[in-house]
Amino acid sequence: MNSLELTLIRIGFLAVLxxxxxxxxxxxxxxxxxxxxxxxxxxxxxxxxxxPPPRVAPPRAKPKxxxxxxxxPQQLLVTAGSLAGTSLGLTDQQITIGRAGDATLxxxxxxxxxxxARLFPQDGQWLVEDLGSTNGTYLDRQKVTGPxxxxxxxxxxxxxxxxxxxx
Amino acid sequence: xxxxxxxxxxxxxxxxxxxxxxxxxVFALAVVLLAYAAASLGLSGKLSGLSVYILVYALMMxxxxxxxxxxxxxxxxxxxxxxxxLNGLGIVxxxxxxxxxxxxNPGTVVTDMSTSATMLQxxxxxxxxxxxxxxxxxxxxxxxxxxxxxxLGAVALVLLAIPALIGTSVNGAKVWIxxxxxxxxxxxxxxxxxxxxxxxxLVAKRDVLALAGxxxxxxxLPRARDLGPVLIAWGASLLILIFETDIGTSALFFGLFxxxxxxxxxxxxxxxxxxxxxxxxxxxTALTFHHVMSRFTAWLHPFSGSNPTGIxxxxxxxxxGMAFGGIFGTGLGQGQPYxxxxxxxxxxxxxxxxxLGLVGVMALLLIFGLLVQRGLRxxxxxxxxxxxxxxxxxxxxxxxxxxxxxxxxxxxxPLTGVTTPFLSEGGSSLVASxxxxxxxxxxxxxxxxxxxxxxxxxxxxxxxxxx
Numbered sequence: 001m002n003s004l005e006l007t008l009i010r011i012g013f014l015a016v017l018x019x020x021x022x023x024x025x026x027x028x029x030x031x032x033x034x035x036x037x038x039x040x041x042x043x044x045x046x047x048x049x050x051x052p053p054p055r056v057a058p059p060r061a062k063p064k065x066x067x068x069x070x071x072x073p074q075q076l077l078v079t080a081g082s083l084a085g086t087s088l089g090l091t092d093q094q095i096t097i098g099r100a101g102d103a104t105l106x107x108x109x110x111x112x113x114x115x116x117a118r119l120f121p122q123d124g125q126w127l128v129e130d131l132g133s134t135n136g137t138y139l140d141r142q143k144v145t146g147p148x149x150x151x152x153x154x155x156x157x158x159x160x161x162x163x164x165x166x167x
Numbered sequence: 168x169x170x171x172x173x174x175x176x177x178x179x180x181x182x183x184x185x186x187x188x189x190x191x192x193v194f195a196l197a198v199v200l201l202a203y204a205a206a207s208l209g210l211s212g213k214l215s216g217l218s219v220y221i222l223v224y225a226l227m228m229x230x231x232x233x234x235x236x237x238x239x240x241x242x243x244x245x246x247x248x249x250x251x252x253l254n255g256l257g258i259v260x261x262x263x264x265x266x267x268x269x270x271x272n273p274g275t276v277v278t279d280m281s282t283s284a285t286m287l288q289x290x291x292x293x294x295x296x297x298x299x300x301x302x303x304x305x306x307x308x309x310x311x312x313x314x315x316x317x318x319l320g321a322v323a324l325v326l327l328a329i330p331a332l333i334g335t336s337v338n339g340a341k342v343w344i345x346x347x348x349x350x351x352x353x354x355x356x357x358x359x360x361x362x363x364x365x366x367x368x369l370v371a372k373r374d375v376l377a378l379a380g381x382x383x384x385x386x387x388l389p390r391a392r393d394l395g396p397v398l399i400a401w402g403a404s405l406l407i408l409i410f411e412t413d414i415g416t417s418a419l420f421f422g423l424f425x426x427x428x429x430x431x432x433x434x435x436x437x438x439x440x441x442x443x444x445x446x447x448x449x450x451x452t453a454l455t456f457h458h459v460m461s462r463f464t465a466w467l468h469p470f471s472g473s474n475p476t477g478i479x480x481x482x483x484x485x486x487x488g489m490a491f492g493g494i495f496g497t498g499l500g501q502g503q504p505y506x507x508x509x510x511x512x513x514x515x516x517x518x519x520x521x522x523l524g525l526v527g528v529m530a531l532l533l534i535f536g537l538l539v540q541r542g543l544r545x546x547x548x549x550x551x552x553x554x555x556x557x558x559x560x561x562x563x564x565x566x567x568x569x570x571x572x573x574x575x576x577x578x579x580x581p582l583t584g585v586t587t588p589f590l591s592e593g594g595s596s597l598v599a600s601x602x603x604x605x606x607x608x609x610x611x612x613x614x615x616x617x618x619x620x621x622x623x624x625x626x627x628x629x630x631x632x633x634x
Contacts (some may be wrong), residue, residue, distance in 0.1 A: 020530075
């Protein structure tokens, strides 16, 4: 073993050690962002499928929140109003929203009705339904008339309270 | 959007990523093999000795991977490979230190280093892997540990008390109990039991503790009666310090409790109270007990008077070793870590610093960091509050342990004798670290497990109604 070989081994080992660290970070990266690349691959796979693509599948240029979620959202977050900052974990149970004491999310909002709206999961989607409120429920700027699917990150307005689903 | 087009979307299934784990594990084993080759070539110029141990080690890790595949199929894919790399590098370094000054190799024999050190370390790794598999098999959900909150709390206290009563004093710290030629350090296991106890206790009491009494200067102060548990933890850690003269363990013990209190209640005041109590306790013991004071002297004045050859001889040797290594290190097997007494246990980090340099130890610290990050990630993702607190506490205590020992040998904080997880020679620490990893694997499995599919009946009816 001459000293040149030893130097090469020494530097080579450090390089491999760092490669391991970089590979580990890469694994974490795919854990965080792998979803989008995988679903685009899925989309490519389904091209020969006879069924036409869902109408809501947006053009690529559209911003992310409008894209149909392929993964169930994990929580409901209050972004504005007196409860701002509150978050609720989503389970397979429906969530009722209103001023009633037995609602899942009890609002202290003067513009909300006692039983204002409900959110429920169905077929891998969360839907919002207005329960005949006085002032109405809005999904983004659209008034909710029947059960409407809620994409992740789109604001639901109830009185002065704004909620959104988060992954 | 019709109901039919929802159901045609692919069902979201989080990937289990067991293949990624296998690939990373093979990568880790390759790095360990390369480290062994580099150490052996650097030491004697030829490949010799350790290869059978590396083979056995590789088989054990593959076995652990198969156990994870079978019993925790959705676990985080990085926990096992990261731990396997650290443990493997530890074995290589212990082999390298054991060979120093023996079999015609350069250097002198390291203090207290027997010729069977590597074999023992591999043996303890086997025990660790068996413990990992046992935890995965016996504990199918981390939250069943919540049933044993108080039992494990009592177990922890007994484990902590044993060495004070029947322990043997090694290098000034009375934390070991010996059976024949084996010695174990019960404190390492007590830490895990305590993490379970704290998690169970705090899940039950978090609301009471978070219910702040008064607000002073923008800080929520807890009510006096809620301070009780903190004071008990503080008192117990002081008692350990006094009877077992082990600063490291008491620091970990107290740090774990304060961190878990903070996580459970989200009140910053606990951090301030905890830090204040810790500083007060350390100051009091430093004034009262000579050996605690001498640690401070060695830290603050390592080079004054006769200190470099006296009380601060070992840390100064470690420091000089790391300085000798510089940025890129001397190369495995080519440094002189044998100048530091007992370099194989508390000071193994300085041996890595000498032979792998700053570049190498930064990679090691990042690997520890990633391990902690994966644990905290599992804690964030899991829904059950007990598992959440347990994973967060275990990750935190791992990070704290690395900080205490690496900070100690690099003179950032006073040196305290705790082992470097996975790297140091010593069975108890290794087995306890593997159990910790097993618990994190278990929690991450629950966190990443796909939720049971909701019943689709309601959707079906709607489709029918629409038609």
